[in-house]
Amino acid sequence: MESNESIGNNNFFDGTFLSHFERQQPSPPSVIVIGGGISGIAAARALRNASFKVVLLESRDRLGGRIHTDYTFGCPVDMGASWLHGVCNENSLAPLIRCLGLPLYRTSGDNSVLYDHDLESYVLFDMAGYQVPQTLVIEVGEIFKRILQETEKVRDENSRDMSVLDAITIVLGRNPDLRQQGLAHEVLQWYICRMEAWFAVDADMISLKNWDQEQVLSGGHGLMVQGYHPVIQALAKDIDIRLNHRVTKISDWVNGVMLTVEDGRSFVADAVIVTVPHGVLKANLIEFKPKLPGWKVDAISDLGVGNENKIALRFDTVFWPNVEFLGIVAPTSYACGYFLNLHKATGQPVLVYMAAGRFAYDIEKLSDKEAANFVMLQLKKMFPDATEPIKYLVSRWGTDRDSLGSYSFDLVGKPADLYEKLQAPVGNIFFGGEAVSMDHSGSVHGAYTAGLQAAEDCQRHLLEGLGNMELLKLVSLRDETVETMVPLQISRI
Structure with a gap:
């Protein structure tokens, strides 16, 4: 196996060369997050704040995923997600948007689906x-x-x-x-x-x-006037991010996982959080070894992806x-x-x-x-x-190979327990992204919350495995440093 890069001085490694002695040294658990959309960045941010060793692998040459603020017009234009659905304090993104001072233009006061x-x-x-x-x-x-x-x-x-x-x-x-x-x-x-x-x-x-x-939050719908990029930028600060790293395989390895990227390099960690778009999972662009259990494969198949x-x-x-x-x-x-x-x-x-819908595909x-x-x-x-x-x-x-759709939707006749199965981990593999959000799939705040939940589940799993639940009690994955008293900046011209 070709091995030409190592990630820092921790237990992320290319290849399989990791001695028993090294594995026994006291060290914070390591996690690889796949996908640099808001869900993956939220998961990586939370784990890094909890002093885990984290690296994020993103297939594109940019962060954000289906959030993409373009500046070539001389002003921000969101070509992907652009609304905050639920302009209210209950929205999980509201504290961060307030802290960053990002203005919202409310296009609707109706909490409509x-x-x-x-x-x-x-x-x-x-x-x-x-x-x-x-x-x-x-x-x-x-x-x-x-x-x-x-x-x-x-x-x-x-x-x-x-x-x-x-x-x-x-x-x-x-x-x-x-x-x-x-x-x-x-x-x-x-x-x-x-x-x-x-x-x-x-x-x-x-x-x-x-x-x-769908559970739509109160407060109506607000357009991000400056685009979503500032949110991505703030969450990504100081995270070890590797762009142009397209993961093609996730394998069991010793007590952890091994990830293989498109150019053949491998990375090893204690656990992985998968936040790639649901369209990528449905297209089987990532090989799982051993294969995912049937209930997980069926759940992935039973959720639709719109465009x-x-x-x-x-x-x-x-x-x-x-x-x-x-x-x-x-x-x-x-x-x-x-x-x-x-x-x-x-x-x-x-x-x-x-x-x-079909018209969007015809446009492409x-x-x-x-x-x-x-x-x-x-x-x-x-x-x-x-x-x-x-x-x-x-x-x-x-048709973008890194998304294969815009966001998920419920197919006719989907099982009642679909989202529980989509969110459920498989061994040391955890799942985030808007598609696994039980209450707010298809939304930015749903993706964000799903990333935090995946990080929390991953953290608990790893610390329980290490018998270190006392550490878990001391560490909060939710960012409590954001000032919550600053009001949202909302306009309606």
Whole structure:
């Protein structure tokens, strides 16, 4: 086995050369964290604060994972996660955001599992470029709520799960008064499109049983005005991080684990915390030796991964109205569109087009220029005098080998104990990431909390194994140094 690097003067080693004498020396336990997203960084931060020996291996050439704040526009633009879902003290990220003085722009005061915007500041257009009357949008919105309420009856009548789209079809079949025609039908499709954007998957794949069971924190939804990068940067301070280290194999080794990276090097530690995106696990891009038990493999398979992409456009001047978002209604939810107006929140002449589900994958089949041109066609229907963007950015989370999707969602018919199995360790292998969050999967704070929980479970396991529970009592993995009395900086322009 090739061995050409060692990690510091501790018990992380390349190769297998570690003597019995060295293993017997009193030393804090060692942990390798795989994945430099917020979950992995949170886990590494917590263990380092607890005086464990920690190294973080990240496959990309940057930190953040599916958090990616781009600065090439001359201002921060989040091409991945961008909202804090739950602008309240109960949010696990709130203390850190307060401490860093990061402002939030609240786009919704509604603790909804459907929208991250209130219908207060918007303009919708049809495919011909005509503005949709706001009275019609509000009216259809109320009808959509009634449709969803009726799907609860469908859920109660059926012991087996089905998709939300199937349930809506049943409801409309039973209730002719709820069916919409013409422009009203197109507005209804836009509402379904927004629902699909929340779950990052088409309505025919959203679980009727689980779609409204998510525990959304209070306080509404807040856009990170300066992006999420400052949070990543603060958490990563002084952690031993190795970029461009793609882990391909995790093996049992003596009483610990051995990790093999793409170039053949190996690293050894007492335990490992796996926080790679769920899409990477589903694609079996990491080999486990011995193989993961069947219950774990099934749990990984039973959770879905959705896809949402962004096309960000920077302009010289603002030619659109001063509203939070612009929308396009259409005969199908697939053809509907949605622009976030960053100028409203940040003062920068930037629009961000969002695409979810199958449409997000279809966007990835285009070149960046083709994707930007497609978005501009939509924009020019609304604003014929729209100027060309001076720069554009396109995300590709679905085909990015380091993510293979944006965030997890509940497949139709998933087992009731799925998240317990996803979170459960296998020997010295622990699991973090947004996908294992029992209450807040798909969110940044859910990923953060899952990382802390994995670190806590790992710490307890290792110290129990060493018979050193007294040390456990003295060490807290939760960062109590963050000032909690500083208020969150929230605006609504």
